[in-house]
Amino acid sequence: MKSASNTSDPMTINNPLADQELPNVSGAESIILSLLAEGVSQVFGYPGGAIMPTYDALMDYEDQLEHIMVRHEQGAVHAAQGYARASGKVGVCLATSGLGATNLITGIADAYLDSTPLVCITGQVFAQLLGTDAFQEIDILDISTPVTKWNIKVTQASEIPAAIAKAFYIAKSGRPGPVLIDITKNAQIDCMAFDYHPCYQLNSYQPTPQPDELALVQAARLINVAKKPLVLFGQGLILGAAEQEFLAFAERCGAPLAATILGLSALPTNHPQYVGMLGMHGNYAPNTLTNECDVLIAVGMRFDDRVTSNLDFYAKQAKVIHFDIDPSEINKNVAVDVAVLGDVKHTLPAVTKQLDANKHPQWLAKFHQLHAIEQHKIIAKDLEPKTDTINMAEVIKCLNQQDDNCLIVTDVGQHQMVACRYAKFSQSRSLITSGGLGTMGFCLPAAIGAKFARPDRQVVGIVGDGGVQMTIQELGVLMQHQLPVKIIILNNQFLGMVRQWQELYFDKRYASTELSNPNFGLIADGYGINNAKVSSRAHLADAVHTMLSHPGAFVLEVMVAQQDNVFPIITPGASVADMCLGTNTAGTSDDNSED
Template sequence: MKSASIIADPNIKQKPAASAETRTVTGAEAIILSLLAEGVEKIFGYPGGAIMPTYDVLYNYENQLEHILVRHEQGAVHAAQGYARASGEVGVCVATSGPGATNLITGIADAYLDSTPVVCITGQVFASLLGTDAFQEIDILDISIPVTKWNYKVTTAAEIPAAMAKAFYVAKSGRPGPVLIDITKNAQMDALDFVYQSCHNLTSYAPYPRPSQLALAQAASLINQAQKPMVLMGQGVILGEAETEFLSFLERSGMPVASTVLGLSALPTDHPQYVGMLGMHGNYAPNTLTNECDVLVAVGMRFDDRVTSNLAYYAKQAQVIHLEIDPSEINKNVHADVAVLGDVKQTLPELSKLLRPKTYPVWLQNFQKLHAVEDKKIIQADLNVEGDELGMAGVIEAINQNCDDAILVTDVGQHQMATCRYAKFKQSRSLITSGGLGTMGFCLPAAIGAKFARPDRPVIGVVGDGGVQMTMQELGVMMQHQLAVKLIILNNQFLGMVRQWQELYFEQRYASTPMSNPDFCMVAESYGIANQKIDSPKALNQAIKDMLSHPGAYVLEVMVKQQENVFPIITPGASVADMCLESPESDVEQMGG
């Protein structure tokens, strides 16, 4: 996630600089005042010795800056991620030194791989004790270097305002990402003359590459000549707040468009040019026809392995156009015949001006024909499970039928793929999920963060019985804040995705995947959260209605079919055009991820 090229920052939201009036404050107060100057309203954290001076000052600012006490530091960073993803603003989390800081690392790595703007503030031991193996001392900077966009250790109070300003600028600008500021205890306790100046540029850091007019012209020429073009929509459209520009580009070009998992909801799923989701468990038509299109236009996506599968067979017939803000992604996985560097909010309108309006009725019919095959063999069976059992897809469809404006937050596994495949989206930022890292335990705290960011929208967490138990203690946050998060636990009494792979590729040797679970409704009851458990399709629709109409937090446990599989699937090592619509032959040698 390295930035290059030269241009100042035309698209960053400019915040007014704080008053130039000098105040003498402690470093701890400088941290709080810096957050307020950046417009931060909520932070997620967990106190401890090395960050205690900051928490002591925070007590005086409770009416201006709300602190949400999580039950584990991993919950703090996931909540900050959910807040950022739902709002488009920077999420903030706070932890103490040692284990408090190290407990953030999984969430920081998740934010790094999913380009989520998060500022993490950690306390550190006194500067005089650094390097002595003092109590709860850990070198969190070296630990976090691989998974942060930037990190910095503050050892004197005077450094705090500039470090905080830079942290917010780096986290949000260009391709977003997490930043960590480690602040020693003496820096929090010592005094400084506080003046805050927002950061708007940095030497050697150019987060917004200047678009090449030649590249735009070459891209337009390829699109205008194309007979079977296809657009791949990534999260960059959402991160760049370019949904309107993308829609205009798409409708002028007439091209069919498919989405990555993280790109979902950037375009309404009922748009006539939308042809489905890409990837290992994506839709049959867009995956298959990736290897038949003549021009492939990738917008704000990174060609990760779950989209491309075996690169040796990926879109070799196509001319590839890659619109991307991060130069390090160009040619990293897939060669770009034309690379259009820049913020897609700027490059999409410029490219649109050069396009001739076109339609591709015959080409779109190819997608429709293949979708009909998938619908017959998979979709209808998923939505209408035989007998008296519940399927995951049916639960998602019941949400669609009863709520069309929810933010859906998922964990990782079969339920995640079912949600991504079957959820209907009408507005952007309606899906929050862990993409690159695939973090179990993400859902519940991320849903909490999303609800704090968007109290005006329903927030529904969809989680498996495995993932929910990784961060289940965050139900305490819902209890304490009377937070109206709706949590659906799809309980199949298995680690479902691992079990599916064991069935398909490991001769049905279900090693350590069956689960004995607690009574989740009793757990919810102990937190004072309304709850219900169902195990029959006849009860599903009313249960969803009950959950949505309840004014507060709600846990709905749904007992789903134990050994349900998610299809289609691209067998690891195979081509995207070789999707399996049913169980492939077991072949452990093909395992690639």
């Protein structure tokens, strides 16, 4: 017996075969045993020819490793993403070779851009058939290379446990990301002596750079002398589980705090220093004042172009401090003055203890002034519309009012921007959305994954009428598993965001954006899922209440204004300080308590 009996090995307790002789198992069974050794309890997948031996082995471990069969491989990978982002654990998905593997690619790319830890296992044809254009043979290693943190092809059973151990270590360490393991069918069928050694180190990989003491001092010094500091926080806080450390840092330095879309929920939205969301459809004050701050403190974010807009006009007046775990993000888009490399869980407290307690009331007041303008010109109209039709924003407000602690999963488009602008969050990991790739069809399967990860939380998917039809087959998973996920379809009968751009930038030529929709209620009925449709404001609150209090899955279709726009917007190519507050001034209400 090798390390499996070594009590100093923390994985031993999870190894179902500890204290036994090395068992002779099939490669397929070794996949299952390796997943169990990594503490995996749920996998998402879809069977097919080249992965059949693994599915066969899975049947013998059903009580320990639950397989959730989706209805399309894209659903499997999005569900694994939702699972990973709701739980902080590694999401796992299984697919067959060829088409099964290529169907995963969109989700893998999404996970790559959003730093989501995934282990994707794909079957592959027999090793001797590789390169012969065999049935369902595709070189998924090459296809997945640009969108994976790491990938490997395994052609022998004996190589499987080490590959899986390495995959889990790489997926979850440092800046997380998706990895793919392609396992030939012969490797799954052949037998091997199973022995599992978790991976803790690689010769070529430094997941967390050592913090530079000088950088910590320089960062603290800059923040201490700043008159107008602005903190931008991103998903790095959530991935590093550094929400509390950030709170201590933020309250010590007293700066205004603005979130990227993926940073949302890392800080409670009601925090007095929170000034809103950054980006193209973010809030007016933090975007505009980015170009007025004297020290810009970026924490676990990557200066995406949707945040910075035109880099030539981005925060040129400011000294920039960048906290990040990934050295390749430093100076990638924005030249920084101080780079604080390392895990924010450690670097933030190291800087905090060198900070003078500070407050910046006048500087914060400036944010409030600009927010009042946004409140008057946009927010009031969005939340208290005088129009006949329902607004997307008031649906979010209604949800907030009835449950201020739900886990929101969005799709991509106008409803996503509105949800991110108006949702209130009180705990971390309360928003799951496709940020970097902007994948329509993400919501439904990701909400399923999130609910499997966090059955204790109310999971609400907010999706458009376009996006829901991209993965609507996954309602079958809700049906099969009686999974109480709530889905709100905000139906404007358009691909709303594209339509908005056509209105603003393409001369109102609405090419292929008007949708002929099915009867969503009938589709839900077909899956045996309770549903309702609401078209009038008077019935909205009751409908949301019915949905939230229903014990099972629920689809609520809300008919919203057909041709509404999301404002404010930073016109593509413009400066972050030139936010357009909109063209439509109708229906503004002066009396509004929402912030």
